[in-house]
């Protein structure tokens with residue numbers, strides 16, 4: 524694959540305080556970019572990270588034809604860099620793209636671009652607990668035309684942002700009973716930009732009440748628990764772990780499927796089935812709801828301390844032998860090359 528490479532003259536890394544990073548605010552020296560024109564992806568290039576220039580009529584600004592991905596790279600004690608299940612992100616961006624009527628980005632281009640970029644910016648992948656490089660591939664519609672129809676031009680990009688141990692703080696959630704994130708036949712399963720835009724307002728309303736996240740319920744009845752802002756959700760009732768099946772409303776999370784596999788490997792009973800709001804409320808009343816947690820790339824596993832539903836609020840107990848803690852450790856040890864890669868999930872950047 525021909526890849527055009529333009530390197531920076533001087534790295535900006537010395538000006539970055541890696542001990543004081545806010546998530547997603549600082550970007551590395553280079554970016555990967557490939558344009559789709561005349562029905563084909565053109566020669567990809569890597570060039571210094573910089574602003575882009577677009578015509579105000581570019582379709583992405585008007586119709587939100589945009590999809591993205593999120594993954595992380597980790598550096599181990601030997602300075603090797605590892606990605607966690609990147610094949611899943613590569614497949615998923617094309618699943619999202621298809622639903623938004625955008626062209627698939629070729630797998631060879633994706634991995635060649637990703638590897639070259641990570642090798643070039645390898646100093647930005649810092650070693651140590653919690654430190655990682657967040658990798659953001661995305662595709663946007665770039666045709667200059669405000670006709671409400673699919674674009675005939677697109678741009679695929681990968682940008683990278685160093686991140687540090689992400690402590691989300693205490694998280695309490697609201698079970699949605701008015702607003703919805705996704706509907707049957709809609710785009711909930713896609714990582715489409717508009718899904719996130721639509722979730723911000725209800726999330727702000729929840730924040731005004733002191734809750735950090737909304738757990739979305741099914742749009743038709745609000746009776747079934749689906750997923751949180753950027754995480755799939757798990758419930759531990761006694762010693763059983765429950766999570767909703769993926770559907771056209773729910774993102775097929777990489778962390779979610781890894782949690783299920785690790786939990787089963789630990790001998791934990793996992794039930795992937797519709798989870799009723801009423802059964803979780805009932806379990807909480809009886810003291811049988813022992814844990815609730817979100818699973819997603821940014822935090823891996825984020826324990827939830829309490830939730831509210833309609834006018835009631837509940838606090839979760841402090842459990843010993845937390846499933847969340849056990850599963851998080853097993854996954855992060857695999858991600859950072861601190862444990863055997865039993866499931867073949869790591870990919871070395873070389």
Ligand SMILES: Cc1ncc(COP(=O)(O)O)c(C=O)c1O
Nearest residue numbers: 753754755774776777778819820
């Ligand atoms: C809506 C939504 N659900 C779930 C997830 C978790 O997916 P993953 O584990 O692949 O990061 C994400 C984040 O990517 C998300 O945006």
